[in-house]
Amino acid sequence: MPATETYTTEVVSFEDIREASLRIRPIAKRTPVMTSRGFNAAAEIEAFFKCENLQTGGAFKIRGASNFVSRLSPEQLKHGVVAYSSGNHAQAVAIAARAWGAKATLVMPLDSPRSKVEATRAQGARIVTYDRLREDRTAIGKRIAEETGAALIPPFDHPWTIGGQGTTALELLEEIPDLDALVVPVGGGGLISGCSIAAKHLRPPGSKDAIRVIGVEPADGNDTFLSLAAGKRVEIPPPESIADGLRSPAPGELTFPIIQRNVERIVLVTDAEIRDAMRFLLARMKILVEPSGAVAAAAALAGKLPKGLGRTGLIISGGNVDLEMLAELS
Numbered sequence: 001m002p003a004t005e006t007y008t009t010e011v012v013s014f015e016d017i018r019e020a021s022l023r024i025r026p027i028a029k030r031t032p033v034m035t036s037r038g039f040n041a042a043a044e045i046e047a048f049f050k051c052e053n054l055q056t057g058g059a060f061k062i063r064g065a066s067n068f069v070s071r072l073s074p075e076q077l078k079h080g081v082v083a084y085s086s087g088n089h090a091q092a093v094a095i096a097a098r099a100w101g102a103k104a105t106l107v108m109p110l111d112s113p114r115s116k117v118e119a120t121r122a123q124g125a126r127i128v129t130y131d132r133l134r135e136d137r138t139a140i141g142k143r144i145a146e147e148t149g150a151a152l153i154p155p156f157d158h159p160w161t162i163g164g165q166g167t168t169a170l171e172l173l174e175e176i177p178d179l180d181a182l183v184v185p186v187g188g189g190g191l192i193s194g195c196s197i198a199a200k201h202l203r204p205p206g207s208k209d210a211i212r213v214i215g216v217e218p219a220d221g222n223d224t225f226l227s228l229a230a231g232k233r234v235e236i237p238p239p240e241s242i243a244d245g246l247r248s249p250a251p252g253e254l255t256f257p258i259i260q261r262n263v264e265r266i267v268l269v270t271d272a273e274i275r276d277a278m279r280f281l282l283a284r285m286k287i288l289v290e291p292s293g294a295v296a297a298a299a300a301l302a303g304k305l306p307k308g309l310g311r312t313g314l315i316i317s318g319g320n321v322d323l324e325m326l327a328e329l330s
Contacts (some may be wrong), residue, residue: 011159011254014201017166017194020067024164027066027099031055033175038284043300045312048179050172053289053319057119059245060168060191060317061085061092061155067164068153069096077102079149084108084137086244087116088292088318089155094123105150107140113244113322132238132247156190157252166194172313173202179211180310183296185317186215186224186266187246189255195315196262214305215259215266216295218243218274224251224259225266242271242325245292245318267305269298277301279329281316288326293318 034049052060069081080103083093090106097104104125108117109132121127130140145152154161168191169182182199184192196213203211217225221239227250235250251259269277274291277298281289289297296314299305305312 012162012166012194012197012258014197016159016163017170017198020063020160020163021167021170023070024063024066024167027056027096028062028167029054029056030171033172034285034287036285039280039297039300042280045300045305045309047300048172048176048311048313049297050168050313050315051287052168053287053293053316057088057091057095058318058320059088059092059293060165060315061088062095063167064156064161064164064190065089065092065096065153066099068158068160069093069100069102071160072100072102072151076151079151080104081153082107082141082144082148082150083153083155084141085155086112086247087120088245088320090125091116091120091123091320093153094120094125097125098123105144105148107137107144109137113320113325115322116320119320156188156248157254159254161190162194162197162255162258164194165191166198168315169195169198169313172315173199176311176313177202178209178311179203179313181212181214182313182315183214183216183299183305184315185246185292185295186217187221187292188248189224189251189259191315191317192263193255193258196258200262212306212309213263215263216299216304217266217268218246218295219268219270221247222266222268223249224256225268227251227256228260228263228266241291243274243291243295245290246295265306267299269295269302269304273298273302275329282329287316288319288321289316290318290321291325
């Protein structure tokens with residue numbers, strides 16, 4: 001496929017991602033790309049870190065949230081927005097809603113990291129808590145939306161969300177265009193879906209410089225790994241991984257077909273490997289990364305990635321860490 005052709009799926013095109021990059025500029029930062037000779041030596045790859053831990057709100061989620069909120073009409077904004085999230089999406093929606101003058105209600109699990117809850121509340125949002133082991137966050141969010149008329153902003157399974165998240169890879173490949181591979185954390189699949197669409201357009205399949213896209217999940221939250229093996233969406237019990245942002249029990253209805261088409265494989269990392277990566281990034285690169293954000297680095301350090309990748313983009317998806325967890329790393 002020629003590089004000038006728009007790489008598209010049924011729901012999101014590369015042009016949607018390019019348009020999103022313009023829409024999110026008032027809020028989302030163009031985050032830096034970092035390198036580390038020490039990491040390269042330890043992981044035996046040439047790594048380029050897209051540092052979304054330094055993003056507005058501390059995570060990539062502001063990209064999808066701001067793209068979504070920017071598309072709402074004045075009448076919709078008048079009724080506010082509602083979202084469900086363990087933290088980063090909640091905070092991102094609260095920030096975007098505040099920027100566009102809308103009220104926000106966030107449905108968050110009782111065991112959300114305290115730092116994420118406090119940061120979300122600091123944006124003026126109303127927080128509704130639930131037990132993620134017994135209650136359905138989607139049903140709660142839909143009920144609130146129906147009762148209030150608020151716009152429901154899904155954390156991953158919507159074209160506007162996917163398009164916004166894809167701007168992460170767009171920026172990375174604009175800065176480092178000759179990557180051989182892109183390694184992305186996987187929860188519900190919004191980030192890897194959007195990033196894979198951007199990557200496959202800029203470095204299309206069948207070309208001499210085609211890019212490989214690899215996803216990383218926590219071993220205890222392996223729903224996408226199992227789904228790819230089964231050829232259909234598989235739902236697992238609520239996982240217990242420390243990577244709280246990657247604990248979706250199943251890939252999205254929209255994101256999964258994109259992952260099937262674009263992603264070479266999913267690799268799994270343990271909580272111990274995630275902690276090791278967090279320590280390395282903090283001690284050697286002086287960057288604070290949350291567990292969900294460290295999984296791509298963890299896969300590289302643990303030797304879980306395919307051999308011979310060469311120049312590899314690793315997406316650090318977030319940096320919101322509770323002080324209690326940070327103390328445990330010492």
